């Protein structure tokens with residue numbers, strides 16, 4: 001175990017505030033995630049990514065895209081399998097404002113397992129790495145993908161890495177490197193269900209308003225809780241890219257058309273975050289990319 005004040009968790013400096021025990025392996029993963037983020041270089045959402053360079057500009061298998069039911073190949077696809085998604089994660093969890101999103105590196109479970117997904121058209125077994133969000137503002141919707149030309153208030157991404165690769169950096173260099181689950185949130189004025197796990201995350205957002213700040217989440221949380229009660233038997237799946245620089249074309253996307261209703265007062269906490277320029281961190285979504293005749297598959301429960 002490693003004691004470090006959460007105020008400077010990422011800066012690796014000495015600190016005398018609020019010491020919290022964070023396992024060394026988890027701390028290493030958080031530092032690596034930060035290093036990967038910094039390797040991407042400076043970027044912002046001023047032009048919704050249209051000014052990003054390299055693969056972001058030249059790639060032909062980019063994300064997000066319009067997901068259109070009528071244009072999809074509706075074929076028999078094995079169900080998506082969730083492994084250890086119902087197991088409590090080791091705590092504390094650390095949530096960070098990295099200037100582009102609220103990001104949470106996912107530790108192993110209390111039993112020492114790493115939650116993973118396989119099945120569907122996934123080319124392997126993919127272990128969960130991190131969770132983050134894309135959002136709009138009080139006036140705009142902020143999902144990245146559009147479903148039947150409709151965008152939603154928030155899109156949550158649960159990022160997984162193929163177990164055949166050792167690091168995220170290595171995985172991004174291969175087309176079968178990553179698998180990301182996309183979940184749409186709709187802001188509602190009345191809470192329809194409890195969303196206990198999501199509330200644990202969103203309740204910490206007021207503590208990470210400033211760029212580079214961190215907060216911890218304790219208590220029982222599973223990755224499965226983040227999915228709320230959405231139907232996971234129906235989904236779009238296609239080959240695409242990271243939606244942030246360097247836009248590596250390494251992602252098997254799974255996007256669920258079932259939408260999670262979530263209170264507007266919780267989603268509003270995202271709109272209050274600030275970026276590294278002290279500007280409101282809003283509209284952190286990339287514009288829709290050309291599908292370029294890629295196959296988009298749709299799984300139905302029937």
Ligand SMILES: [Zn+2]
Pocket residue numbers: 132133134157243
């Ligand atoms: Zn994302």
